[in-house]
Amino acid sequence: MSRKVILVLLILFVIILAWQETSQAATSWEKVVDKIEGILRQSLNTYRQGDAEKARGLVNEAYFGFFEKEGLERAILSKHSSNRAALLEYKFSNIKKLMGNQVPVPEVEQAITELTGMLREDAARLDGPQQQNPLENFLSSFLILVREGFEAILILGAIVAYLVKSGNQRRIPTIYYSAGLAVLASIVTAIVLQLVLRLSGASNEILEGATMLLAAIVLFAVSHWMVGKAEAKSWQRYIEDKVQGSLSSGSALALGAAAFLAVYREGAETVLFYQALLNNAAGAAGLVWLGFAAGILALAAIFLLVRYGSLKIPLKPFFLGTSLLLYYLAFVFAGDGVKALQEAGVAGATPVPGLPAIDFLGIYPTWETLLPQFILLAAAALGVICQRRQALAGRSGHTPSANP
Template sequence: MKKGIILLFALLFFSILPSAQAAPKWEQVAGHVQETMKAALQMYDAGDLEGAKKTVNDAYYGVYEKDGLEKAIRTTVAVKNANLTEYQFYRIKKMMNEGADSAALHAANDVLVGMINDDVKSLEGHASQGGWASFWPAFLILLREGIEAILVLAAIIAYLQKSGNAKYLDAVYNSSIAAIIASFVTAYVFNLLTKEFGAGANQEIMEGITVLVAAAVLLSVSFWMGGKTNAKAWDTYIQGMVKASLSSGKAKALGFAAFLAVYREGAEVVLFYQALFNSAAGDVEMIWMGFLAGCVALAIIFALVRYGTLRIPLRPFFIGTSIFMFVLAISFAGSGIGELQEGGIVSMTLVEGIPIPSIDLLGIYPTYETLAVQVFLLCAAAGTVYYRKYQSKALEKTI
């Protein structure tokens, strides 16, 4: 089954990537962004607010993102640079909505153009390093996007084995296969839509919703596991698990969590790699080397996590898994809100004056909206832990 998943992933991956087009030079992409933004400002000066905002979206989704510059900056230069540039696009649209004067708007656009040009210079510096400049993004993209799915799958598989429910493993593997197929189909459809209609915002919205649903599922499973950590509840739970299997509802929830984890990361990997191939020039072989190295690294991580966790005593394992799934849920929540911000559904307010880093893997971004959701979940978790401890002490007093 596991070999089948790897083979299916490889076949689909090879079949979809040849659609990559000839690579545009980053200076050309930056120039196209600048021309499109110039047209947007001209529309604004002429009183066409809606046309101006639409053209700003065209510059971001139709050029900066579609032509791969955003992904190249995010993976090769710095995540923070890509996020700040994204915020500057959003800020310009916000200024338009607020009726900012033309001079202020042109100044904001000059800042945007300067940011993009600086990042393009950095990309050129990486390109001058030779083939390794193509290897490392290919390796790190797969490692970064795949590690979350690998960790979720490993935790679920180890959980089922530790609790005597190995019969549900096929459901997890089948969900993973379905997710791989769905992720490639989604990436292919969105490529078609992007070429025909420019569907960048819709893609971000769909990804955001998917990630938030995954976060909700992980939170549910995490809190359910955490509820079994006090002594009496744990003893009752263990006795039940020895004699019986998971309910069909919980089994489906775990399978659904596996599906969402693989689905989200799979679609993003395909889109990222298409951008890499589009800008590869003569370094295609190094991209494939990076891809293969990433596969090996993920396989090692999967083996270490899966077989290492099987040696952990049962109760600490479930407590640790509960915490781990909660951390992933926090990460997914931040990433989901971030995707909705890119899609224009959620506002974007940059935290200024406090050096908050941008960490994609943890879903941490320097905006009030993403941080507020994560802080809320942390407070809810702390309250839940406190309540359960209080409940456990009260129960012990009655015995």
């Protein structure tokens, strides 16, 4: 039954993606950059006149209203690299920071000139004839889906394997239904953001940041809970406490929430990525869908590898490995979540000199993104210490009966 539900959801996903404005001609990115530069120059003039707050608002308009909303950021991310897109995001934020610090006008002007120069370089590459290479449309589509879905599939595979290993197979449909509901929620969110409410990019970033932070909390809680079951004796006691291996309602809810948030976290953004990709695929939309299908197969292979491969792993390594995986993803989500809130302008950005950005770890050179990660490290260390003490106490309590 769960497979049928997932298949229906995937078909619905494809239909709604196809429903997006795929018949449009490819966007002229040079014209988008013209609009961005015009607003940034207007912002510079406003700053020169002494109104820093209004000037910062105009920078936000250039970023959210054109760089994000027109799809330039997604095009750069999918066609070039996430590092390039992240660097451009930082350049926008830096201009606002310079204005907030009341630096001299020439310094702000230099930052704007540098940003627009980079944007024009990217626009020239995106508008160039090499972008009509059909293979690029296939690869971009494939990599978007794999990149955005990889973490979610790892989480789903680990949770399902855990349920099988613990004798809770009857809870597996809950995980599949949660993931399917997240796909539907992602589609609805994308439609609401893009077509109905026409919300600003800031609202999208706030939603994304809040979702990732919530996911980080849930994943950390599940990770901590699994560490406590790593010892064979602890697991045996746990099984004995649960009639026929059933989970408590609270535990099942936490696992379902983890599955939902893992998929929903990037779902709406993935829909928007594909909209931008299809709008610029010209006559190669079929290869975009071929890349989408290949991405689905790749994610299915990853899921099956985690799902069935992990069942052959002994109990203790399985729980420790799964816990570490979920903790790693919680750590990454914490940094990425705060970064999204920084882009929305609702969180500060205090730079950490000399610290490089490490995208795959969710580490960014600001104190605000590092703070929740420090908290997670401290909480993990404290949890391990407490669990070790409990394990030692349990062993000492059995010592007298073990010796005559």
